[in-house]
Amino acid sequence: MTATQVQANVRARRPWTPSQIVLTLLGTAVSVVFMAPLAWALFTSLKSETEAVEVPTHWLPKDWTTQAWTAIFDTGNITNWFVNSVVVSVCVTAVVLLVSSLAGYGFARTEFRGKSALMGLVMAGLMVSPAVLGVPLFTTVQQMGMVDTYWGMILPQCAPAAMVYILYKFFQGIPRELEEAAFIDGAGRWRVFFTIVLPLSRPSLAAVGIFTFIASWNNFLWPYMVTNNPDLMTMPNGIATVMNSYGIQWAQLMAGGLMAGLPLIIVFVFFQRQIVAGVAHTGLAGQ
Amino acid sequence: MTTSAQTVIAPARAKTAAHTATVRRKQGFQHGGWFVAPFLSLFALFVIWPLLRGVYLSFTDANISGDSANFVGLDNYREALKDPLVWDTLGHSAYFTLMVVPCITVLAFFLAMLAHHIERGKWLWRLCFFAPFLLPSTVAANLWQWLFNPGTGMINHVFGLDTPWLTDKSYAMLAVVVCTLWWTVGFSFLLYLAALQGIPDHLYEAAKLDGANAWHRMVHITLPMLRNITGLVIALQILASLQVFDQAVVMMDFMPGPEESTRTIVQYTLEEGFTSYRVGYASAISIIFFVIIASVAVARMWLLRKREEGVR
Numbered sequence: 001m002t003a004t005q006v007q008a009n010v011r012a013r014r015p016w017t018p019s020q021i022v023l024t025l026l027g028t029a030v031s032v033v034f035m036a037p038l039a040w041a042l043f044t045s046l047k048s049e050t051e052a053v054e055v056p057t058h059w060l061p062k063d064w065t066t067q068a069w070t071a072i073f074d075t076g077n078i079t080n081w082f083v084n085s086v087v088v089s090v091c092v093t094a095v096v097l098l099v100s101s102l103a104g105y106g107f108a109r110t111e112f113r114g115k116s117a118l119m120g121l122v123m124a125g126l127m128v129s130p131a132v133l134g135v136p137l138f139t140t141v142q143q144m145g146m147v148d149t150y151w152g153m154i155l156p157q158c159a160p161a162a163m164v165y166i167l168y169k170f171f172q173g174i175p176r177e178l179e180e181a182a183f184i185d186g187a188g189r190w191r192v193f194f195t196i197v198l199p200l201s202r203p204s205l206a207a208v209g210i211f212t213f214i215a216s217w218n219n220f221l222w223p224y225m226v227t228n229n230p231d232l233m234t235m236p237n238g239i240a241t242v243m244n245s246y247g248i249q250w251a252q253l254m255a256g257g258l259m260a261g262l263p264l265i266i267v268f269v270f271f272q273r274q275i276v277a278g279v280a281h282t283g284l285a286g287q
Numbered sequence: 288m289t290t291s292a293q294t295v296i297a298p299a300r301a302k303t304a305a306h307t308a309t310v311r312r313k314q315g316f317q318h319g320g321w322f323v324a325p326f327l328s329l330f331a332l333f334v335i336w337p338l339l340r341g342v343y344l345s346f347t348d349a350n351i352s353g354d355s356a357n358f359v360g361l362d363n364y365r366e367a368l369k370d371p372l373v374w375d376t377l378g379h380s381a382y383f384t385l386m387v388v389p390c391i392t393v394l395a396f397f398l399a400m401l402a403h404h405i406e407r408g409k410w411l412w413r414l415c416f417f418a419p420f421l422l423p424s425t426v427a428a429n430l431w432q433w434l435f436n437p438g439t440g441m442i443n444h445v446f447g448l449d450t451p452w453l454t455d456k457s458y459a460m461l462a463v464v465v466c467t468l469w470w471t472v473g474f475s476f477l478l479y480l481a482a483l484q485g486i487p488d489h490l491y492e493a494a495k496l497d498g499a500n501a502w503h504r505m506v507h508i509t510l511p512m513l514r515n516i517t518g519l520v521i522a523l524q525i526l527a528s529l530q531v532f533d534q535a536v537v538m539m540d541f542m543p544g545p546e547e548s549t550r551t552i553v554q555y556t557l558e559e560g561f562t563s564y565r566v567g568y569a570s571a572i573s574i575i576f577f578v579i580i581a582s583v584a585v586a587r588m589w590l591l592r593k594r595e596e597g598v599r
Contacts, residue, residue, distance in 0.1 A: 014406050019501075023405045030401065031415035037469065038418070040441050041430050053439045095329075103326035110319020118327065125334045127581050131530035131553045135560035135569040136341030137333065139351075144332075159329040179316075193322075218423040220533045225557070236423035240537050250433055257426035264421040272410055276417075276477055 045069065045255035052251045068251035077230050078256055081238035085260075088153050088223075088234055089216040095158040096212045097205060104167030105193060109179070125161035130222045138225050152226045153234070157216055163208050170204040171197070203277065210275055217264060235260035345571035351564040363571035373572060376555040379460065379548065384528035386464045392520055394472050396513070399479035413480070420473030428537035431466035453538065456548045463535050463549055470534070471527075475520045482516040483509070522587045529580060552576055
């Protein structure tokens with residue numbers, strides 16, 4: 001398609017009113033500002049280490065080279081960290097989806113002794129995070145002998161009160177009649193949960209899953225506290241500690257950073273609608 | 288014969304059937320303990336137990352190895368309240384919060400208005416404004432450390448400055464704030480965008496018929512309709528900003544920054560626990576910090592309830 005054709009198509013859809021022109025120009029300018037740091041990272045990663053720190057600095061590499069990219073694969077543990085990140089985030093997401101949907105349903109629909117007190121406890125748990133109670137959490141995990149293990153990295157990330165609360169709110173909104181009809185037909189409640197309730201909740205589960213995955217993939221503080229072993233580190237952790245520790249090599253650091261960030265950005269491009277709905281949904285549920 | 292037998296049996300059957308149905312329907316919702324048990328066991332181990340343990344440890348002189356902790360009463364709390372570093376680092380976190388929260392709220396609203404009102408390429412604006420949020424905090428921090436680097440960084444180059452961003456007390460926290468704005472505004476932006484899309488069109492159409500211009504429509508329709516979401520954005524940002532740690536330490540190479548100006552309360556707590564091995568003292572600071580965080584959350588709930596009552 002030629003440029004004129006594209007323009008013709010666009011024009012056919014909506015007119016360029018003066019206010020749209022101004023807004024689009026403004027949007028473009030802001031977007032350039034937002035994307036510039038990422039472009040700067042990409043260009044830096046394609047320079048040689050000496051060119052990266054040259055003064056005066058310049059945007060585009062004079063000699064385009066993939067030296068930094070090959071170097072991080074050859075010398076570092078970056079593939080290791082990548083695999084660790086995938087293992088940890090996938091496990092955390094799977095466990096969180098299972099336990100928080102069960103718990104959300106239990107709190108929303110079923111009766112048991114001490115329910116309201118326990119729900120209050122979960123609400124209080126919204127305020128606890130590794131940043132607030134890192135030291136006692138670490139000594140607890142240490143007592144369990146899980147420092148420097150996958151278990152120690154994964155399990156403490158698997159009890160997010162916020163996700164239970166979001167799904168609790170959602171399950172409360174499902175009409176009871178559906179489940180009642182199934183009970184009358186003689187279905188057990190586990191069957192009702194897995195074959196009727198869960199399929200109805202797909203968008204909410206997607207939201208919780210996506211959000212948990214982003215949070216876990218990007219989590220720095222907890223893996224940083226719980227492991228010093230370079231073989232066990234995740235991407236954010238390895239890049240921040242090992243790659244920063246002996247004379248920073250900027251081109252390599254930028255290449256590593258892009259490698260940690262790009263998977264989620266690519267996923268975002270493809271699943272944009274679901275992710276936007278998911279973030280909006282998880283966030284708005286807090287209202 | 289058959290007919291009379293049927294007429295006798297049928298109501299009885301119908302009665303038992305109805306009875307079983309009620310029983311089944313009720314039973315379906317009974318004894319839900321097993322649904323919540325898996326979550327609650329993880330929650331007890333990794334949230335409630337550390338919280339209780341933190342309270343216990345804060346009354347002892349425990350060290351990191353966990354042996355021979357003595358009960359010291361309120362000594363840790365007394366020391367913490369007198370420790371200038373506790374107040375300094377709390378101040379740094381509060382200063383950071385005061386700078387970030389208003390900026391991020393306004394910026395997120397502005398970006399959402401842009402993305403909502405530009406008719407073409409909506410997905411592109413969303414991608415550009417949200418993408419930084421998908422980076423790990425440490426990557427965003429390294430990137431801005433590199434951008435703010437005085438000699439080789441792009442910021443000074445582009446703006447023709449010679450500012451020692453990361454090594455001067457008066458600029459260091461500002462650099463951390465700028466990095467945070469770029470990195471996290473996307474989340475609040477999406478919340479605003481979703482809220483804007485939820486405002487019914489007929490409100491604007493009615494206002495247009497009444498001759499309201501774009502500015503009036505924003506002030507009298509958009510802003511009031513966004514009140515709840517603004518409250519949510521501000522509350523979430525306050526809670527997240529008070530807990531700032533990642534960006535500050537990574538941008539300052541895991542040091543406290545120039546003249547310790549970017550050392551936050553979280554960083555100080557972790558240093559006391561993991562570097563000075565004073566687990567008891569670190570726990571006491573953690574508990575004080577927890578009380579602060581909890582008061583913010585409770586204050587928000589109180590405000591919400593008060594507003595609801597006001598509406599009624």
